Amino acid sequence: MRILVAGGTGVIGSRVVPLLTAAGHDVIATSRSADRLLPALAAGAERAVMDARDAASVDSAVDSARPDAIIHLLTDLATEDFVGNSHLRIVGTRNLVAAAERAGVTRMVAESIAWVGEPDAEPGDESVTFARDPDTDESLFPAVESLENAVLSLENGVVLRMGMLYGRGTWFGRGGRIHDRAEEGTVVATVRHTSFVHVDDAALAVVKALDWPSGIVNIVDDDPVDAEEWAPELVWAAGGDETRLAVRATGRASTNARAAELGWVPEHPTWRDGPFDLV
Template identity: 75%
Template structure:
C-alpha cells in the first residue's frame, strides 16, 4: 500500500516507518522539520514537511503521497506543551480526516491514550466511557474524544488506545524527562491507575492495525500498574530513593483482551521485567 505516516519522526513513528518500509509498502513520513525526516528517509520512506495544524499543508501532503491508508501518530509533547498537544489532537485530527475523505481514503490508524476511562479499580475494555466531570458532565479528555470521533467517522478508522509508553526514546527511558526527575526521588503521575506498553510493542500494533476492523482497541501490556508500585521502581531505576510518589487523578488501567483476539501479543508483557528498560 501507499501509506502516509503523519508524525513519522516521533517515538512510535520512528519505529513504524522502518517496519512498513521493510514490509514493502510505499511510505511517506511527515514532520514539521525537514532535518528530523532524515532517519525516515534513510529507512526507505519519502519525507514530506507538513504542518498538521494547517489544512492547506495537509492537503498538499496527501496530494503528494496519494495514500491508500493513513497512520495518525501526531503528538506535540517534546517540550511538555500539553495545551499544544491537545490543540494538535483536535485540529490535526480534523485536517487529516477531512483530507482523507477528500481523496476517498477510508483507512486510518490513530494513536490515542488508554487511561481515559471512568475511574475504577477493575481494568476496562474498549466499551468504557471516557471520564467526565461529575459536576458539569464535560469530558475530562475533550481532545481525545475529538480525535477518536473524527477517526471513527471513517469507514475503516481504527483507534489504538495506547498505554503509557516506555522504552528507549520515551520519557521513561535513559535520559528521559521523567527518569531525570525520578533521580530526586519524586514521581508525580497523571493518574494513579494505568497500563504501560513498550514502544516497540506499540509500533507493531500500529502496523498490524492496518488490517484490523473499524473500532477502538486497547494496546497495553498484561500487567495493570499502580503508581504505588511503578513509581518507586522508576526512582530505583534512576538511582534515587523514593521521597514523594503522587498522582493527580485516579485513572483506570485497561484490558488487552481484544488486541489479543486480533493477534497482537506484547513481546514485553510487563513493565516489571527490568523496569523501563533500565536494569
C-alpha cells in the first residue's frame, strides 16, 4: 500500500516508518520540519512537510501522497503543552479526516489514550464510558473523544487506545521528562490506575492495525498497576531515593483481550521486566 504517516517523526512514528518500508509499503512521512524527516528518508520513505492545523496544508499533503491508508500519530507534547496537544487532536484530526474523505481514503489508524474511562479500580475494556468526573482533566478527554469520533466516522477507521508509553525516547526513558524528575525522587502520575505499553509494542500494533476491522482497540501490556506501586520502582530504576508521588487523576487501567484476539501480543508483557527500559 501507499501509506501516509502523519507524525512520522514522533516517538511512535519514527519506529512505524521503517517497519512499514521494510514490509514493502510505499511510505510518505509528514512533519512540520523538513529536517526532522531526514531519518524517514534514510529508512526509505518519501517526505511531506505538513502542518496539521492548516487544512490547506493537509489537503495538499494527502492529494500529493495519493495514499491507500493514513496513519494518524500527531501529537504536540515536546514542551508538555497539553492544551496545544488537545487543540491538535481536535483540529488536526478534523483536517486529516476531511482530507481523507475528499481523497476517497477510507482506512485510517489513529493513536488515542487508554485512560479515558470513568475512574474505577477494575481494568476496563473498549466499551468503557468516557470519563465525565471532575477528577479528570477537562481539556483532555473532550479532545480525545473528538479525535475518536472523527476517525470512527470513516468506513475503516481504527482507534488504538495506547497505554502509558515507556522505553527509549519516551518521557519514561533516560533523558525523558518523567525520568529526569524521578532521578530527584519526584513522580507526577497522570492517573493512579495505570496501564503501560512499551513503545516498540505500540509501533507493532500500529502496523498490524492496518489489517484490523473498524473500531477501538486497547493497546496495553498484561500488567495493570497502581501508581503507588510503579512510582517507587521508577525512582529506583532512575537512580533516585525516596519517592514523592503526586497523582493528577484516579483514572482507569485497561484490558488487552481484544488486541490479543486480533493477533497482537506484546513482546514486553509487563513494565517490570526493565523496569521501564530506561536505556
